[in-house]
Amino acid sequence: MANFRTHIGVAGIASLAAANAATTAGMATTPEAVILCSLGMIGGMFPDIDSDHSVAAHWLFRLLTLATTLMVVITLQGTMPLWSLLAWAAATAVLMRYVVLTLFTRITVHRGLFHSLPAVLLTGLITVALGQKLLAWSLPFCWLAGGFISGGYLLHLLLDELFSVNLANSELKQSFGTALTLFSPAAWRSYLLLYTAVAAGFWLLPMPEQLQSAILHPAHGAMIHLSALLAAL
Numbered sequence: 001m002a003n004f005r006t007h008i009g010v011a012g013i014a015s016l017a018a019a020n021a022a023t024t025a026g027m028a029t030t031p032e033a034v035i036l037c038s039l040g041m042i043g044g045m046f047p048d049i050d051s052d053h054s055v056a057a058h059w060l061f062r063l064l065t066l067a068t069t070l071m072v073v074i075t076l077q078g079t080m081p082l083w084s085l086l087a088w089a090a091a092t093a094v095l096m097r098y099v100v101l102t103l104f105t106r107i108t109v110h111r112g113l114f115h116s117l118p119a120v121l122l123t124g125l126i127t128v129a130l131g132q133k134l135l136a137w138s139l140p141f142c143w144l145a146g147g148f149i150s151g152g153y154l155l156h157l158l159l160d161e162l163f164s165v166n167l168a169n170s171e172l173k174q175s176f177g178t179a180l181t182l183f184s185p186a187a188w189r190s191y192l193l194l195y196t197a198v199a200a201g202f203w204l205l206p207m208p209e210q211l212q213s214a215i216l217h218p219a220h221g222a223m224i225h226l227s228a229l230l231a232a233l
Contacts, residue, residue: 004045004048006159006163007044007045007048007156007159008041008044008045010044010155010159011040011041011043011044011045011152011155011156012037012040012041012044014040014044014151014152014155015036015037015038015039015040015041015044015148015151015152016037018036018037018040018148018151019033019034019036019037019040019148020033022036022144027140027144028141028144032141035145036144036145036148037148039127039145039148039149039152040148040149040151040152041152042060042063042149042152043123043148043149043150043151043152043153043154043155043156044152044153044155044156045059045060045152045156046060046114046123046149046152046153046156047114047115047119047153047156047157047160048060048114048156049061049114061096061097061101064096065092065093065096065097068092068096069089069092069093069096071134072088072089072092073085073088073089074134076088113187113190113191113194115157115160115180115181116180116181116182116184116191116194117154117157117180117181117182118182118191118194118195118198119153119194120150120153120154120157121150121198121201122194122197122198122201123149123150123153124146124147124149124150124153125146125197125198125201125202125205126201127142127145127146127149127150128142128143128145128146128201128205129201129205131145131146132205132206139206139207139208140208143207143208157180158180161180
């Protein structure tokens with residue numbers, strides 16, 4: 001598989017190019033483009049969160065701990081004294097670091113559910129939901145943000161598959177096919193829950209009209225995106 005530097009470098013270049021195209025096409029402002037680029041890079045690291053000793057896993061859990069703590073502070077702000085708010089924030093950070101992380105490392109297996117295509121979609125949908133409910137982003141930007149983090153996620157999986165091919169000896173390594181998994185009979189219950197969550201996300205989350213049109217009429221949607229891309233170039 002590709003190493004951390006390769007993943008973060010490729011995700012960074014691709015996210016920067018995509019964010020620039022989104023800004024040129026009028027889909028995002030410059031500050032929003034910075035957010036999109038950051039999300040693309042986070043998505044490029046996310047699949048390795050189930051690797052206990054990877055650099056990406058440590059960085060991602062630090063980000064998740066920070067994000068969860070901030071969510072608690074934002075939610076409880078104005079409802080209690082400052083010392084109580086700080087106590088809740090500290091308790092959340094400790095819980096994430098010493099309980100959630102420990103349980104997560106015990107129940108997850110590297111190249112398991114996180115290295116699958118439904119996980120790509122679910123991560124994007126969770127980003128859409130968080131952007132809408134907690135960060136008060138506009139609906140189009142929420143879906144754009146979800147697309148960026150899913151795009152970085154997918155790019156990570158593609159790189160893993162690419163590095164599973166030994167081009168020098170024209171042969172496939174043992175890890176080939178484990179990064180772009182659609183389903184695994186050995187973990188069918190987990191995949192059933194994963195697909196159910198994805199379906200629920202698409203059903204429950206509101207979509208911008210352009211996205212609905214692209215899903216209902218794929219050919220028309222593809223022409224719209226192609227026109228926007230050509231205009232950005």
